[in-house]
Amino acid sequence: xxxxxxxxxxxxxxxxxxxxxxxxxxxxxxxxxxxxxxxxxxxxxxxxxxxxxxxxxxxxxxxxxxxxxxxxxxxxxxxxxxxxxxxxxxxxxxxxxxxxxxxxxxxxxxxxxxxxxxxxxxxxxxxxxxxxxxxxxxxxxxxxxxxxxxxxxxxxxxxxxxxxxxxxxxxxxxxxxxxxxxxxxxxxxxxxxxxxxxxxxxxxxxxxxxxxxxxxxxxxxxxxxxxxxxxxxxxxxxxxxxxxxxxxxxxxxxxxxxxxxxxxxxxxxxxxxxxxxxxx
Numbered sequence: 001x002x003x004x005x006x007x008x009x010x011x012x013x014x015x016x017x018x019x020x021x022x023x024x025x026x027x028x029x030x031x032x033x034x035x036x037x038x039x040x041x042x043x044x045x046x047x048x049x050x051x052x053x054x055x056x057x058x059x060x061x062x063x064x065x066x067x068x069x070x071x072x073x074x075x076x077x078x079x080x081x082x083x084x085x086x087x088x089x090x091x092x093x094x095x096x097x098x099x100x101x102x103x104x105x106x107x108x109x110x111x112x113x114x115x116x117x118x119x120x121x122x123x124x125x126x127x128x129x130x131x132x133x134x135x136x137x138x139x140x141x142x143x144x145x146x147x148x149x150x151x152x153x154x155x156x157x158x159x160x161x162x163x164x165x166x167x168x169x170x171x172x173x174x175x176x177x178x179x180x181x182x183x184x185x186x187x188x189x190x191x192x193x194x195x196x197x198x199x200x201x202x203x204x205x206x207x208x209x210x211x212x213x214x215x216x217x218x219x220x221x222x223x224x225x226x227x228x229x230x231x232x233x234x235x236x237x238x239x240x241x242x243x244x245x246x247x248x249x250x251x252x253x254x255x256x257x258x259x260x261x262x263x264x265x266x267x268x269x270x271x272x273x274x275x276x277x278x279x280x
Contacts, residue, residue: 001252003095003104003261004115005245005268007220008122009140009168010101025057025098027137028126032061032096036129038121046125049091057099058262060252063122064091065111092118093252095261097269103141104247104265115244116143140168142220143244147213147272150223150240151206154213157227160204161235164224165212166196216240218273245272 010024022030038046044067051061066089073084092108105118112118119141126132126139154160209225216223223240247264251257 001093001106001249002246003093003106003249004118005144005247005265006103006105006115006119006122006141007144007218008096008101008103008126009142009220011138011140011168013135013137022136024101024137027131028096028101028139029059029098031126031129031131031139032059032098034129034131035061036125036132038125038128046121047089048125052258054095054255054258054262057097058258059096059098060258061094061096062091063094063105063111063118063125064089065121094122095258095265097262097266100266100269102144102265102269104261106252115246119143140220144220144269144272145217145222145240146243146245147217147240149243150217150225150238151210151213153227153229153238154206154209154225157206157225157229158231158233159202159228160206160209160225161202161228162198162200162226163204163209163212164196164198165216166221166223167216168195168221213240214273214275218269 008028010028012024032048033051035048035051044065046065049062051059054060066087068085069088071084072081075082090108090110092111093106095104096102105115107115112121123139123141132139213223217240225238226235227238228235245268249261252261
């Protein structure tokens with residue numbers, strides 16, 4: 001089973017009293033524990049269920065979609081074959097660290113063709129909770145990117161001509177404080193949703209760009225670079241996004257399985273954000 005790592009962003013509303021809404025971790029946990037159902041879109045709706053506590057910050061739950069379907073059966077009364085309607089509810093497994101706002105979602109093609117679709121479905125379900133609809137916060141969910149290949153391209157390039165990084169409203173506690181944090185505050189004060197900034201030059205140094213890249217990778221944002229890979233070559237564009245982070249697991253059913261997955265989730269986050277090789 002493949003679990004894809006993502007960041008659930010809890011954007012606190014400036015219109016509500018801070019003591020009423022609590023911390024992002026509190027709001028995320030409250031929304032999950034409501035076991036919300038999204039508003040029906042067409043013939044189906046999404047739902048959170050089977051919520052279980054793993055440790056003080058770790059939760060497990062199932063994310064699924066209900067839909068009406070039918071199957072052929074033999075009607076014993078008439079002796080005819082008929083289509084009998086029934087409710088289908090496929091679901092997948094989700095693990096979350098509410099403090100880090102990190103999730104790991106098992107890919108299930110019966111629910112969605114890609115893990116990013118599952119992320120977006122999760123955000124919509126959370127927004128449909130009483131906590132979300134009360135206006136205390138809004139939710140977003142984005143896949144994490146493995147920064148290794150992008151960082152390697154920066155470090156080995158003959159010249160970096162430009163570097164672009166995206167950002168949203170303030171949420172993550174671990175963003176680059178010198179650059180991203182002020183830009184996020186600007187987005188918030190301007191009542192925007194997201195933005196990007198580009199640094200250009202004849203040959204940018206890769207070292208200051210590493211923390212920005214790791215911050216973007218760990219918070220579901222993107223970074224791009226226009227670089228010359230070898231002297232005399234034409235510039236090419238390389239992107240951080242497109243290399244999603246995932247872990248393979250054998251099982252998710254036992255308490256031991258779930259503790260192990262939460263531990264690996266936290267370890268991978270540390271490696272991505274801070275270059276700490278702590279995944280087990």
